[in-house]
Amino acid sequence: MSRVSTRKVENDIPVLKREQLGKGVRGKYFRQYTQASNVVVLRPEIRKAFPTSEAVNEALANLLAVTRETVRLTSRSRTRTKAHR
8 A cells, every 4th residue: 555645746835925924923933033042142342343153153162262271270289289288
């Protein structure tokens, strides 16, 4: 027994006119979109400094690297030396 295809043929899809689609609602899915995505809105002055997502990612990666290096330089050793015993 062969299965019947459930795919629609392009000819079966009706062509609608703009009037048939109804009126759009601005921001209808905005809250859902912001909760389910990684979109970050930058202040205008920051957007000028970092115009692309690659620039933002590079700056944040560099900041993270500096932070990790600083933690290593400022953290105390966990083992005691002979002088402190």
